Amino acid sequence: MSTWFPIWNEIKTLEAAGLLVPLALRVPGDAGRRAMFLTADLSAALAATNLGQAEIFRYMALRARLEHFVTSPVITKAYLKPLRPEADCVWEIVNRSPKPSLRVFGLFATRDVFVATNHQLRSALGGIDTPQWKQEIRQARSEWRRLFQDDKVIRFDPLRGRLDEVISGAVYV
Amino acid sequence: MYENAIEKISDEDISYFRERNRNRVYAAVTGVFLRLVEKESLTKREIAFRLGKEPSQITRWLSGPSNWTLDTISDLLLAMGAELEHSAVLMSEKSAPSIRHPLMDGIRQCNVIELNPIGSDLPDRTAGTNAAYFEAKVG
Numbered sequence A: 001m002s003t004w005f006p007i008w009n010e011i012k013t014l015e016a017a018g019l020l021v022p023l024a025l026r027v028p029g030d031a032g033r034r035a036m037f038l039t040a041d042l043s044a045a046l047a048a049t050n051l052g053q054a055e056i057f058r059y060m061a062l063r064a065r066l067e068h069f070v071t072s073p074v075i076t077k078a079y080l081k082p083l084r085p086e087a088d089c090v091w092e093i094v095n096r097s098p099k100p101s102l103r104v105f106g107l108f109a110t111r112d113v114f115v116a117t118n119h120q121l122r123s124a125l126g127g128i129d130t131p132q133w134k135q136e137i138r139q140a141r142s143e144w145r146r147l148f149q150d151d152k153v154i155r156f157d158p159l160r161g162r163l164d165e166v167i168s169g170a171v172y173v
Numbered sequence B: 001m002y003e004n005a006i007e008k009i010s011d012e013d014i015s016y017f018r019e020r021n022r023n024r025v026y027a028a029v030t031g032v033f034l035r036l037v038e039k040e041s042l043t044k045r046e047i048a049f050r051l052g053k054e055p056s057q058i059t060r061w062l063s064g065p066s067n068w069t070l071d072t073i074s075d076l077l078l079a080m081g082a083e084l085e086h087s088a089v090l091m092s093e094k095s096a097p098s099i100r101h102p103l104m105d106g107i108r109q110c111n112v113i114e115l116n117p118i119g120s121d122l123p124d125r126t127a128g129t130n131a132a133y134f135e136a137k138v139g
Helices: A006-016 A040-047 A053-071 A131-148 B011-040 B044-051 B055-063 B070-079 B130-138
Strands: A020-022 A035-039 A080-082 A091-094 A102-110 A113-121
Touching: A006 A020, A006 A035, A006 A102, A006 A113, A006 A131, A020 A040, A035 A040, A035 A053, A040 A053, A040 A113, A053 A091, A053 A102, A053 A113, A053 B011, A102 A131, A113 A131, B011 B070, B044 B055, B044 B070, B055 B070
Parallel strands: A035 A113
Antiparallel strands: A020 A035, A080 A091, A091 A102, A102 A113
């Protein structure tokens, strides 16, 4: 982990400007194996206080699910999925409970560094390849371009690539 | 004295820790599975056979913890010849993290009380750590 990548400087600049927010761990002592940054909007959604009980449960479960990315020694393909079209390099973090569950979209800045850009209720997305999915993927990509202004994103070939190209501890179960 | 320290746990914490613990147990069980895949070429089909289940059921179980019950955990571990070693630690006594991603250096760890004030008599939140919290509440 000793290499410092140029894009990390950009991330730090965006963080200082309040445009990206690091996902800080809630429980002291947890290992920070990887890093996740949230857009300011997504971070605000996770920290919102004016929610009903069902939303509180949904968002706090999501928060724990996102922290799993940072802390877990293993990440399975069911947790993190590359979305089509692969040229967009957008990934989905899957959270299945409580129902209706939330999905988080984002892109990898480098291996083990994920920038979460937007989220949506799974129930609002419909089947695979619906316009709603495409809209979320487009939004993720446009958030990325707004932040980084070019294509420094990690590319991944879902057919030939292996998950451990983008994340340590990747396993196929 | 202890009675005074009892406060209702927030919905935020309840929800967060349910999911956190689901994920942690899931990581432990899949970790055993992966070890055995590597060491003994264990397959999901073998686990299914041992449990009298369809292989697709094992695939579903191993794909995520959202529907796991204690029985699921017990069945999966038993089929792998494993079990959980049970130990619970006080969060206030957890040691410092041994691994820290360089991008997260300098990021202050948030904690349970910082996000979810659950009463007006909380200790100073800006200086708050879980240890300080529990000392203030229980000590």
